[in-house]
Amino acid sequence: MSTKTETPPFLRRILGQDAAIAQLVVITALIFLAMTVLNSGKFLSYYNFESMSYLMPELGILCVAMMIAMLTGGIDLSIVAIANLAAITAGLYFRNPVVAEAIGSGGAMPVLHTVAGVLIALMVGLAAGVLNGVLISRLRIIPILATLGTGQVFGGLALVLTGGPAIVGYPQTWNWIGTGKILGLATPFWIMIVVGSIVAILLRRTNLGVNLMLIGTNARAALFAGIRSGRMILYSYALSGVLAAIAGILLSGRTNSAKADFGSSYLLQAVLIAVLGGTNPAGGKGRVLGVLLALLALTFLSSGLQMMRVSNFMIDAVWGGFLVLVIAINYLRSSK
Numbered sequence: 001m002s003t004k005t006e007t008p009p010f011l012r013r014i015l016g017q018d019a020a021i022a023q024l025v026v027i028t029a030l031i032f033l034a035m036t037v038l039n040s041g042k043f044l045s046y047y048n049f050e051s052m053s054y055l056m057p058e059l060g061i062l063c064v065a066m067m068i069a070m071l072t073g074g075i076d077l078s079i080v081a082i083a084n085l086a087a088i089t090a091g092l093y094f095r096n097p098v099v100a101e102a103i104g105s106g107g108a109m110p111v112l113h114t115v116a117g118v119l120i121a122l123m124v125g126l127a128a129g130v131l132n133g134v135l136i137s138r139l140r141i142i143p144i145l146a147t148l149g150t151g152q153v154f155g156g157l158a159l160v161l162t163g164g165p166a167i168v169g170y171p172q173t174w175n176w177i178g179t180g181k182i183l184g185l186a187t188p189f190w191i192m193i194v195v196g197s198i199v200a201i202l203l204r205r206t207n208l209g210v211n212l213m214l215i216g217t218n219a220r221a222a223l224f225a226g227i228r229s230g231r232m233i234l235y236s237y238a239l240s241g242v243l244a245a246i247a248g249i250l251l252s253g254r255t256n257s258a259k260a261d262f263g264s265s266y267l268l269q270a271v272l273i274a275v276l277g278g279t280n281p282a283g284g285k286g287r288v289l290g291v292l293l294a295l296l297a298l299t300f301l302s303s304g305l306q307m308m309r310v311s312n313f314m315i316d317a318v319w320g321g322f323l324v325l326v327i328a329i330n331y332l333r334s335s336k
Helices: 009-015 019-038 046-071 079-095 099-104 109-137 143-162 172-179 186-203 205-217 219-224 229-255 267-277 287-305 313-336
Strands: none
Touching: 009 219, 019 099, 019 313, 046 079, 046 186, 046 205, 046 229, 046 267, 046 287, 079 099, 079 143, 079 229, 079 267, 099 109, 109 143, 109 172, 172 186, 172 229, 186 205, 186 229, 205 219, 205 229, 219 229, 219 267, 267 287, 267 313
16 A cells, blocks of 8 residues: 655645745745855855845835735836835924924924824825826726826925935934844834735735735636726725835935935836746736745845945846846746
């Protein structure tokens, strides 16, 4: 009598339907080993990992925001502009003389006004996301054109509000969000983990996530299933806007400033990492875990290359080549 050893459910899930995740795990491990061999003294230093834990989260949250927009077959080219506008609006709130005086008085006022600033930034992100959603779901404007236009509007509004120079002088409680530590780890890193977990639960365990996947997979089938596609698309872009605002809070907290053109390189990087993480640009497929793994792999790669004094232009070229390689691997695997 022959015996058959069953694969544990977790491994079966990793090796089966989540083959892309397993592939990213292997790629990340290989990059880590390569950078360790080439820069063992610097790459494995505590300072390097601590630096990555402060820099990764803001880009990681933007990548998750991009992934959510892609789930419905769209794209959000305004996320960086939303992040900057949200941070600038909060900065203007802190520069108000009454608020500045209250923060200077000490006690609980700095914390209370920091919470108020966070809420203001999130509301700006929500309003910007809703605007994108209305243009796309109600007015039927193509997502790439709608978000390209609103991105210019949000960036122009940020320039009008600041007059050009960066806004500086955020309270220490705000800076702690971008530079502090919780249980020995960077506060932004904890925020990224919490935000990523919440979004993952929303996408995997709620009707919102199921509906977004179905809309991206087959919009006609979603219509026959009674799903209100317009409303779901509106929700997705609203969520994307809120996530962009969180990234703006982290960026301004880390740099103690906000400007209309901060993080301009993040936009293309967010698209690259979202696709590299297994998100289908045509919609219907995407996982937070895949996006964060892709972010970790490329962060290891860029950190190691910078230690080798490779130019930023070459790093960008390596990122692009890396994306092409992974897409080719995915194509060959799916064809088999």
